[in-house]
Amino acid sequence: MTTTLNESVPTDTPSARTRKRGTKVRRQRVRAAWTYLAPMLVALALVAGWPLLRTFYLSLTDASLSDTTGAAFIGFENYLVKDDGVWYGLLADPVWWNSVWNTVYFSVISVSLEVVFGIIVALLLNAEFKGRMLVRAAVLIPWAIPTIVSAKMWAWMLNDQFGIINHMLMGLGLIDAPLAWTADADLSMWAVIMVDVWKTIPFVALLVLAALQMLPKDCYEAAEVDGIHPVKVFFRVTLPLITPALLVAVIFRLLDALRVFDVIYVLTSNSSSTMTMSIYARQQLVEFQDVGYGSAASTMLFLIIALAVVVYLYLGRRQLGVDK
Amino acid sequence: MNQHPMNRYQLTRLAKHVGKWALIAIIIVYAVFPFYYAVITSLKPSSELFEVNYWLTSLDFSNYAQIFAQKSFLQAIGNSILIALSVVLIALLLGITASYALGRVRFRGRSTVMLIILGVSMFPQVAVLSGLFEVIRSLNLYNNPGGLILSYTIFTLPFTVWVLTTFMRQLPMELEEAAIMDGATPWETITKVFLPLMWPAMATTGLLAFIAAWNEFLFALTFTLTNSERTVPVAIALISGGSQHELPWGPIMAASVTVTIPLVILVMIFQRRIVSGLTAGAVKG
Structure with missing residues (x-):
């Protein structure tokens, strides 16, 4: 992902003949460049940089929602503190660790499923057939539907008494009694995964499809002439060639999955069996009004995601061999 | 097309063809069905809301x-x-x-x-x-x-x-x-x-x-x-x-x-x- 940074930029000066004028033009251009960057940098500092630093700071205070400026500095007490021989704080809270586990579980399973199904859909869309554009448009629909709306649609389909999913499964004889998809602690995580997978297969499929369409056609023709089985061709030729695109799709999806909020908030709200890090942090911040403690959870979430990115980029680079 | 009974090659081709279109149909239904079901639910009067129907049964706004x-x-x-x-x-x-x-x-x-x-x-x-x-x-x-x-x-x-x-x-x-x-x-x-x-x-x-x-x-x-x-x-x-x-x-x-x-x-x-x-x-x- 860092390769683009090293790409060449058009040189600044038109020719050697106008070098003298060129340096003036170049200086003018560099000054203009910073001027044009300034509004964007200011905006990002205001909505991202400063708030992030404040969140770090607030996690070291006892701030509450009604008063964040008058908060007292309490060090790392929101994270971990020993009082009367008992450990308190975020890192000693089993609910927090449960939500970390839920987030990881959700992310790994849903991203894996999305990649597998995304590849299947992409392979299909890569084949020539009549009405391909129509199928592609249909596949894009789940991506365009707001997460809240898709969660509501599925909540209705998964409704324990009147839902069509239970109706279908009972009609097929797969279950005897209706299942409480969103209320049952053992099922609710799978309900959430089901909705997330449905919504994000299109994204993965499109990225894989873009990679498939750039593959050279001749090695496939050679494989066909040699009578090599298509499944073998897929694992030996196609998969290695689309691996870079897959790695990009996986990191985008993983980053999204690790901060998942909307779909869970609507489907199962604060139920402990699906509580993720984002749900936990927001509950502390807004519902319990404990900005200090909630900021500590936000900071931990940030660190965990940053760690995931670093590990992933490191492994991805190793996987890809020498990166440009 | 030829009139000979289908040989093995043609049979696999046909099977592949049917398989491909079945897969396409499954994907379209999977992608579109939740939205479709929301549309037909939204067009039901509240008295019929709790009957499961796969097709549009009423046009009630x-x-x-x-x-x-x-x-x-x-x-x-x-x-x-x-x-x-x-x-x-x-x-x-x-x-x-x-x-x-x-x-x-x-x-x-x-x-x-x-x-x-x-x-x-x-x-x-x-x-x-x-x-x-x-x-x-x-x-x-x-x-x-x-x-x-x-x-x-x-x-x-x-x-x-x-x-x-x-x-x-x-x-x-x-x-x-x-x-x-x-x-x-x-x-x-x-x-x-x-x-x-x-x-x-x-x-x-x-x-x-x-x-x-x-x-x-x-x-x-x-x-x-x-x-x-x-x-x-x-x-x-x-x-x-x-x-x-x-x-x-x-x-x-x-x-x-x-x-x-x-x-x-x-x-x-x-x-x-x-x-x-x-x-x-x-x-x-």
């Missing part, structure tokens, strides 16, 4: 009449349109100038700026929630569309700048050389030379920014308080009945269909653009 009679739902639609359009405008304005600097000028610190942009686009939104809450409150933008417009730049701006920069880089150098020889200032170069060529890229990124802002939930839920300031995702999430177990599913589905139809139409018309924008943001990034 009372659910739609009910949600459009609510002032807060109309206000939510108005807020969402206002916010999404403003976000697109700001993202494109700041994005086009920044992408000129990043895509066309070589200067020290350029890679650092690109890294910062990439870093911000990976931010979990919750990580800035408390800090951003403070900023919005100190600017007196709490419970105000302005607060959401401001906060949405955190995810629309990095993406817009990134994609526009990749597009900007692909434009030929000769264009700019000619402008420089004519003594054009950088501003004139942007507005007269690049802007006319950037429209397709701007349409793509603008569309994606619109969809992202239209669908956003966490900030909208946290930074608004009263019904009159809500956006549609929040309004839909907060529709409730007498208790958790008697949610008014008819109106919820009607509202869901109402806010999704514009997006489905946009996707149908601009699918090529959306696909190229999504893949440009990821593959080239």
Whole structure:
């Protein structure tokens, strides 16, 4: 992902003949460049940089929602503190660790499923057939539907008494009694995964499809002439060639999955069996009004995601061999 | 076609053909069914709501009449349109100038700026929630569309700048050389030379920014308080009945269909653009 940074930029000066004028033009251009960057940098500092630093700071205070400026500095007490021989704080809270586990579980399973199904859909869309554009448009629909709306649609389909999913499964004889998809602690995580997978297969499929369409056609023709089985061709030729695109799709999806909020908030709200890090942090911040403690959870979430990115980029680079 | 009985080769070909079309059918049904089911549910009168039907059984618009009679739902639609359009405008304005600097000028610190942009686009939104809450409150933008417009730049701006920069880089150098020889200032170069060529890229990124802002939930839920300031995702999430177990599913589905139809139409018309924008943001990034 860092390769683009090293790409060449058009040189600044038109020719050697106008070098003298060129340096003036170049200086003018560099000054203009910073001027044009300034509004964007200011905006990002205001909505991202400063708030992030404040969140770090607030996690070291006892701030509450009604008063964040008058908060007292309490060090790392929101994270971990020993009082009367008992450990308190975020890192000693089993609910927090449960939500970390839920987030990881959700992310790994849903991203894996999305990649597998995304590849299947992409392979299909890569084949020539009549009405391909129509199928592609249909596949894009789940991506365009707001997460809240898709969660509501599925909540209705998964409704324990009147839902069509239970109706279908009972009609097929797969279950005897209706299942409480969103209320049952053992099922609710799978309900959430089901909705997330449905919504994000299109994204993965499109990225894989873009990679498939750039593959050279001749090695496939050679494989066909040699009578090599298509499944073998897929694992030996196609998969290695689309691996870079897959790695990009996986990191985008993983980053999204690790901060998942909307779909869970609507489907199962604060139920402990699906509580993720984002749900936990927001509950502390807004519902319990404990900005200090909630900021500590936000900071931990940030660190965990940053760690995931670093590990992933490191492994991805190793996987890809020498990166440009 | 030949009249001989089918040999093995033809049989496998036929099986493959049938298999392919079966798979296509499954994928289409899987992708479209939830939306389709929401549409037919929204068109049922409340008396039939709890019978499971696979086909459209009635054309009853009372659910739609009910949600459009609510002032807060109309206000939510108005807020969402206002916010999404403003976000697109700001993202494109700041994005086009920044992408000129990043895509066309070589200067020290350029890679650092690109890294910062990439870093911000990976931010979990919750990580800035408390800090951003403070900023919005100190600017007196709490419970105000302005607060959401401001906060949405955190995810629309990095993406817009990134994609526009990749597009900007692909434009030929000769264009700019000619402008420089004519003594054009950088501003004139942007507005007269690049802007006319950037429209397709701007349409793509603008569309994606619109969809992202239209669908956003966490900030909208946290930074608004009263019904009159809500956006549609929040309004839909907060529709409730007498208790958790008697949610008014008819109106919820009607509202869901109402806010999704514009997006489905946009996707149908601009699918090529959306696909190229999504893949440009990821593959080239």
